[in-house]
Each structure stands twice: as C-alpha cells, then as structure tokens.
Amino acid sequence: MARSHPIKKQFRDAEATQKQILDAAELEFARHGIKGARMSDIADRAQITTATIHYYFENKEGLYKAVLQRPVNEVQAMVSQLKLNDLSPEEALKQIIRVAIAYEAKNPHRQMLWFQEASQNQGFYFKQSNVESLHEHLIQVLNRGMKAGCFRPLDPFLTLTHILSVCLFYFTVHENWKHLNSGSDRLSQEMVEKHTEAAIEFILAAVKN
Numbered sequence: 001m002a003r004s005h006p007i008k009k010q011f012r013d014a015e016a017t018q019k020q021i022l023d024a025a026e027l028e029f030a031r032h033g034i035k036g037a038r039m040s041d042i043a044d045r046a047q048i049t050t051a052t053i054h055y056y057f058e059n060k061e062g063l064y065k066a067v068l069q070r071p072v073n074e075v076q077a078m079v080s081q082l083k084l085n086d087l088s089p090e091e092a093l094k095q096i097i098r099v100a101i102a103y104e105a106k107n108p109h110r111q112m113l114w115f116q117e118a119s120q121n122q123g124f125y126f127k128q129s130n131v132e133s134l135h136e137h138l139i140q141v142l143n144r145g146m147k148a149g150c151f152r153p154l155d156p157f158l159t160l161t162h163i164l165s166v167c168l169f170y171f172t173v174h175e176n177w178k179h180l181n182s183g184s185d186r187l188s189q190e191m192v193e194k195h196t197e198a199a200i201e202f203i204l205a206a207v208k209n
Contacts (some may be wrong), residue, residue, distance in 0.1 A: 009205065016054070016058075016073055017052065018056050019048050019089060020046045020047070020048065020082055021042070021048065021052070021053055021056060021057070021063070021153065022063075022066060022067055023046070023069055023171055024042050024043075024045035024046035025037070025042045025046075025053075025063050025064070025066075025067050026067050026109075026110070026113065027045065027109065028041055028042050028045065028068075029064060029067055029113055029116065030109045030110065030112040030113050030116065031112070032116070033116035033117070033119065033121075034060065034061070034064045034116075034117075034121065034125070035119040035120050035122060037060070037064075038146075039053060039060055039063075044065070064125060064131070067113065067130065068113060068117065068125055068126065068129045069126075069129050069130070070106065071103075071110055071113075072092070072129050072130055072131055072133070072134060074103070075099070075100075075103055075134055076133055076134055078099050078103065079096065079099060079134065079137050081096050082096070082099065084096070084137060084140070084141060088150075088152055089141050089142075089144045089145030089148055089151060090150060090204065091209070092141045092144075093138075093141050093145070093203070093204070093207070094142065094200050094204070096137065096138055097163070097167055097196065097199055097200050097203060098196060098200075100164070100167045100168065101167050101168075101170075101192065101196045101199060102192075102196075103194060104167070104168055104170075104171045105171070105187065105192045106173045108174055110186060111171055111172040112151065112172075114126065115172070135157075135160055138160050139156045139157065139160060142154055142156045142159055142160070142207070143156060145207065149209060150208060150209060151207045151208060151209065152207065152208065152209045154207060159207065166199050166202060170186070170195050170199075171187075174186055174187065183193055
C-alpha cells in the first residue's frame with residue numbers, strides 16, 4: 001500500500017490550518033477591525049489555539065496584514081489569467097468588471113475589511129498590501145482605450161475610483177439595502193448577474209467616445 005509522504009502531508013496540514021485561521025480572522029477583522037478583534041475570538045472561530053495563530057502569524061498585526069493581503073493576491077491571480085493585452089480595451093474593461101463583481105459576490109463581507117482599515121488606521125496597512133498592482137491593470141486598459149480613441153479623454157485614477165464604486169458599492173451596502181426590497185435576494189446568482197450586466201452597460205456608456 002502506498003503511503004503519503006510525511007513532508008507533503010505536513011505541508012497540506014499547515015496550508016489548511018493557515019486558511020482556517022485566515023478565514024476566521026477575516027470575519028473578525030471585518031466586524032471589529034484590528035483594534036476591536038480579539039485573538040481568542042479568532043482562535044475560537046477557527047477551532048484552534050491562540051498559540052497556533054502565533055506560530056503561523058507571530059502576532060495580531062502579522063495576521064491582520066496577511067488577511068488584507070490575501071484578497072489582493074487572489075484577485076491579482078484571477079486578473080493575470082485574463083491576458084488583457086490580447087483583448088480590445090472595451091472587452092478588457094468588461095472582463096475586469098466581471099471579475100471584480102464575481103469576486104465580491106463570493107466574498108461580500110470583504111469590503112468591510114477595507115472600510116475598517118480606512119476608519120481605524122487611515123490606510124496605514126492598506127498602503128502595505130500592494131493594491132497598486134491591481135489598479136495598474138485597469139489603468140493600463142483605460143490608457144490603451146484613450147490612445148486607440150475608443151475611450152474619451154479620462155483621468156485614469158479618478159475613473160478607476162468611479163468604476164470600482166459602481167461595481168463594489170452594491171455589496172458594501174447590502175446589509176442595509178436588503179431591507180428596501182425584502183422580496184429579492186440581492187446576493188442571488190440572478191441578481192448578481194443583473195448587477196454585472198447593468199454595471200458593464202453603465203460604465204461603458206460613461207467612458208466610450
């Protein structure tokens with residue numbers, strides 16, 4: 001009978017444990033920020049000991065940084081697979097919008113991480129999470145579109161802000177706005193697809209010549 005390699009098993013176990021910790025920490029930080037979240041609550045949610053958290057992430061600050069960095073890394077990997085340079089600026093912009101909304105739909109509470117970071121720390125840790133690497137993809141698409149003449153003259157960074165607002169605000173306000181139309185599940189696949197198509201139409205109408 002074949003036996004699993006102990007080193008590979010240890011790696012898989014370590015990877016699974018770290019994910020378990022990050023998942024639990026993400027929820028606590030989204031609710032309370034770094035100042036209000038407690039390591040004991042994170043450990044309880046993850047069903048591990050606080051010593052285990054310290055083993056992998058050293059302290060609460062290290063864990064918080066890892067939690068903020070994870071979505072940046074995940075979206076970076078997704079966008080990198082799109083091969084945006086092979087697409088027209090209009091099609092590239094559509095694909096970025098689709099990825100941004102689909103990702104938020106799977107992780108609707110993550111916007112609260114950034115809200116807590118802005119509120120509590122004025123972006124001190126945000127600026128360490130390499131978010132600019134994500135912004136560059138969209139800015140390059142906008143610049144290509146303007147150069148090709150298919151997009152009107154734009155301020156790329158301001159336009160990026162507007163585009164992200166259109167895509168993500170839907171999820172940021174979900175817990176409030178769900179009460180405005182209680183008969184509709186705004187996070188259902190049907191509603192998210194409707195939001196996606198509306199966002200694409202709205203944004204393209206705003207940027208095209």
